[in-house]
Amino acid sequence: MCGRYSLFTPREELEERFDATFETSPEPRYNCAPGQRLPVVTNDDPGAFRSLKWGLVPPWADDRKVGSNLINARAETVREKPSFREAFERRRCLVPADGFYEWVQTEGGKQPYRVAFEDDRPFAMAGLWERWKPPQTQTGLGDFAGGGAADAEAETLETFTVVTAEPNELVSDLHGRMSVILAPDEEETWLHGDGDDAAALLDTYPDDEMRAYPVSTRVNSPANDDSSVVEPVER
DNA sequence: CCAGACGTTGTT
DNA sequence: GTCTGG
DNA sequence: CCAGACGTTGTT
DNA sequence: GTCTGG
Numbered sequence: 001m002c003g004r005y006s007l008f009t010p011r012e013e014l015e016e017r018f019d020a021t022f023e024t025s026p027e028p029r030y031n032c033a034p035g036q037r038l039p040v041v042t043n044d045d046p047g048a049f050r051s052l053k054w055g056l057v058p059p060w061a062d063d064r065k066v067g068s069n070l071i072n073a074r075a076e077t078v079r080e081k082p083s084f085r086e087a088f089e090r091r092r093c094l095v096p097a098d099g100f101y102e103w104v105q106t107e108g109g110k111q112p113y114r115v116a117f118e119d120d121r122p123f124a125m126a127g128l129w130e131r132w133k134p135p136q137t138q139t140g141l142g143d144f145a146g147g148g149a150a151d152a153e154a155e156t157l158e159t160f161t162v163v164t165a166e167p168n169e170l171v172s173d174l175h176g177r178m179s180v181i182l183a184p185d186e187e188e189t190w191l192h193g194d195g196d197d198a199a200a201l202l203d204t205y206p207d208d209e210m211r212a213y214p215v216s217t218r219v220n221s222p223a224n225d226d227s228s229v230v231e232p233v234e235r
Numbered sequence: 236c237c238a239g240a241c242g243t244t245g246t247t
Numbered sequence: 248g249t250c251t252g253g
Numbered sequence: 254c255c256a257g258a259c260g261t262t263g264t265t
Numbered sequence: 266g267t268c269t270g271g
Contacts, residue, residue, distance in 0.1 A: 003254025
């Protein structure tokens with residue numbers, strides 16, 4: 001999975017780590033959720049953190065709501081699926097994070113866990129991105145050269161999805177899928193390599209330096225975007 | 236040929 | 248139950 | 254991922 | 266746009 005993550009690493013550290021710059025200082029994020037605009041590094045502009053909406057909308061979709069389903073793409077099939085094939089070949093991105101959340105069903109309800117590196121260092125999840133324009137609405141005969149083009153421009157939507165694979169041993173205790181984490185020396189190839197080389201990176205990241213711990217159910221609501229949701233709680 | 240889907244997760 | 252919004 | 258809505262008519 | 270199902 002990966003349906004929620006954190007990104008509270010300070011701006012300077014992120015800029016140095018990814019060799020990219022923010023246009024404006026990002027707020028520390030403890031509860032990044034689908035549907036939100038979040039910083040990613042795209043292959044066509046790797047020197048910048050760009051704000052894209054989480055939930056990939058394929059270019060041929062007739063409704064932007066399609067994106068709410070496509071927050072993840074399976075590594076095993078991403079090169080074949082019509083929704084992802086083109087993006088995989090031409091539009092890959094890095095999705096910076098410093099932890100992600102998993103929910104485990106228990107007797108008393110769902111218990112959220114945070115998974116992160118032991119030192120909370122940031123990492124890149126493998127992502128794909130797209131650019132979508134609303135279908136041309138039927139403009140009347142008198143509406144050429146009007147506001148239509150400007151509207152479409154304004155409504156152009158850039159979106160991304162996170163690639164998932166089998167979980168490592170640590171995460172497999174919590175969940176059956178895990179987002180693909182790229183090693184730093186793999187990021188260049190993910191962004192700019194050919195399809196075969198990029199596909200070879202879609203494996204499971206080892207859990208040696210990772211940890212998982214229960215957190216408050218406050219994380220359930222994306223509105224609770226504060227540091228309390230990364231604090232360990234007793235089970 | 237046209238119509239309709241195109242996806243993931245988890246759960247049953 | 249299912250869909251939308253965050 | 255979870256939370257929260259899920260509808261219409263008419264009136265202000 | 267492209268693929269699958271009828």
